[in-house]
Amino acid sequence: MTRCAITCCESYDSIRVYSAIKEIIEHSDFPDVKGKTVLLKPNVLSDNPPEKAITTHPSVVKEIGRIVKERGAGRIIIGDSPGMQTGSFRPRLSGLMDTASDLGAEIADFKDNPRMHECDGFRFPMASILDSADIVISIAKFKTHQLMYATGAVKNMFGLIPGLNKSPMHLKARTPESFARFLMAVYKESHTDYAFIDAVEGMEGPGPANGTRRHIGLLMGAANAYALDKAEAVIMGYRSVPLIKEAEKVDKSITECSYPLLSPENLILSDFIRIPEGRKTTVRSLFIPNLLSFFGIHHDTRPFPEFDQSKCRKCLKCAEVCPAKALRLKDGRIHINKRKCIHCYCCHEMCPFDAIEIK
Ligand code: SF4
Ligand code: SF4
Known part of the structure; x- marks a missing residue:
């Protein structure tokens, strides 16, 4: 072994x-x-x-x-x-x-x-x-x-x-x-x-x-x-x-x-801050995906990235790395197209200014 x-x-x-x-x-x-x-x-x-x-x-x-x-x-x-x-x-x-x-x-x-x-x-x-x-x-x-x-x-x-x-x-x-x-x-x-x-x-x-x-x-x-x-x-x-x-x-x-x-x-670190394992199960989170999948529609319940405009320096690294082309700069702010987002979190990983949260 x-x-x-x-x-x-x-x-x-x-x-x-x-x-x-x-x-x-x-x-x-x-x-x-x-x-x-x-x-x-x-x-x-x-x-x-x-x-x-x-x-x-x-x-x-x-x-x-x-x-x-x-x-x-x-x-x-x-x-x-x-x-x-x-x-x-x-x-x-x-x-x-x-x-x-x-x-x-x-x-x-x-x-x-x-x-x-x-x-x-x-x-x-x-x-x-x-x-x-x-x-x-x-x-x-x-x-x-x-x-x-x-x-x-x-x-x-x-x-x-x-x-x-x-x-x-x-x-x-x-x-x-x-x-x-x-x-x-x-x-x-x-x-x-x-x-x-x-x-x-x-x-x-x-x-x-x-x-x-x-x-x-x-x-x-x-x-x-x-x-x-x-x-x-x-x-x-x-x-x-x-x-x-x-x-x-x-x-x-x-x-x-x-x-x-x-x-x-x-060696388990009981107070270690982990990534939450899955979202909270609610009647809504159980009902909507099941209903949509009944009609053959994929529904992802994972959270979207959120952009803190006060920290954002408009460097556009997030838009460059986004594989789904879901991000763009509009009116001086980063906008996300949630229909395109695939929840890969590459934007969060690559933001050099900690301006993105996954909540
Ligand atoms: S990578 Fe971060 S700082 Fe740069 S534009 Fe995106 S959110 Fe703003
Ligand atoms: S999570 Fe992935 S797909 Fe969604 S906006 Fe960020 S980089 Fe693009």
């Missing part, structure tokens, strides 16, 4: 992070990296300073890279593609450019010549650097996610789809369940060998970009990213999340693992 290693790490001090990563590796099924080309894939949703807890902390990436080097890796590559990436990938604010230079690692730009993949009924482009990596390591961040409730090691591999190619995928997979299936296909094609979650400082509330930083004090690792993500969801206090539900439908034993160090059941 696969082993999922969870250990305490109270700060990003390099000595602490190094020894926690070592402990995790010794108590789980870390791949042999000797002489191999290793791709490290942190979460760089957008290039932000580490204190915001939006991105994987550079200290975690650096100490993993250091250990991979000590174990004889031939070449180390660090890469991701932020959701709004248009130019070259230069993650300076998040500290990853310096990390790469300290490690003697290369920075990969996933936008360069992506290759089309087909898997389980989905077709999508992925970074071509995958083809030259022998070992792929996901280094995710412990964060909530408005659509999927939590973002973890499996979803982190969505970043292999370059920049603005990501949001149109929501048109092909419109519900959390179908999007979970899509993420599973992306993960399968990524051939990830091992996964970490940086949970020293995580994010609660309306993640993955506009939530609140929350001290968790943990680092986590496993060869089985589904088991790792399930442990994360348990610690966050969810009964379940769409990704794990769908994965377990396909393979009931997919998240089975042992916990040689700490067990997630003993």
